[in-house]
Amino acid sequence: MARAHIEPYVETNVAWKRMTLPGFGKGMRYKMLSFDTDTGACSMKVMFEPGYQLPPGMSYSEMEMFVLSGSLTIGETVHGPGAYFFVPAGVCMPALVAPRGAQVLMYYNYGEPSFVESDSDHPDAERHRYTAVNAYDDLSWTSTNFYPATASGCLVKVLKFDERTQAFTFLYCMTPNFWQDNISYHDCAEESYHIWGGGYFWRPPYINHGAFACKNGTLALGRTDSQLYNHFHFNPWTTAEENLSRAASRIQHWKPELYEWVATGDHNHPVDFEYPDSHGHAHGDVPHHHGNHDYGHSHGPGRRRVRRKK
């Protein structure tokens, strides 16, 4: 697995390391939270020492940053705790200065941290997707709007939402004595950094977690890489493979027509008309479809592809 399951992890007693990658200059230290060993994508807690400066420039990878403490002057604007930035690949950021130092979370989503000095965007940059918001000051808490929902006492502020993948980044809190008695898993990878306490996890899809209890309350920054659906159940011992199979089976019941269309050999080239250059190729991945029967079955070594009658 490119990014291993890191859970639970507490960074508070871990030593800071000096950032040695080209472009970042002196005065940037970090603690690695999780790391994709294939791509270099990573989540880090970063400390900018007092006086740290970075000239205007861009990253090759999409990047997110959240200010935990201290302040950053970016261009002519001062950003304090709660400031959140979503910076698409190639988007040029103004000069960054940390006059009195700052601690931030930095997420490089598709490649290792990179910085290229530049006064303008890369030609492929999608500046319209750039987002900057202060999570503490600019947004209100809302209940979680995904169903089935978490128990009362869990509130969120959505900071970034990708309308295509439904990946999102969110500040969330749990009130003291929050509890929820179920086991959950998701179809997405899920990540969280606990702003109060320094706890962290990166959890790949379909891994059980729960039951849930929070004695003193939680404030955390969460992220997913696609849609978050709460697959609740009460069997603590199921495997990730069993959970994945259950999720796929449930789709058959939630969206039977869509499931049948996608799973049928003749129709499995889903195309998004908003993204015509990027579409799925399910040939071979989904070699057959059995209709909507509800009984168990198994496949011997000689299974055949079943095609729908036209």
Add this chain to the structure above:
Amino acid sequence: MKLIKYKRSREAERWMKQETREQKARYRKIVSEQDALSSRRDKWIADFLERIQTRGFNVHADVLRKIPREKIPKKPKRKFKVVF
């Protein structure tokens, strides 16, 4: 555009190797710590399975459903994997 094509520098290659080593060590430590909790975890699970029979299982939000004893899952013989 989530990633702009680029050629990774030698410094970045070295950094990747070092971080890969550290990530593997971090992962092994977590697995070891979680394995050491197995007897406490059995107690937590027993308590959870008891609560969902008496207080209920959170089906959705605060909607609770009591699970009958015959529906309570049995611990399988395979090793319980916590970290994947």
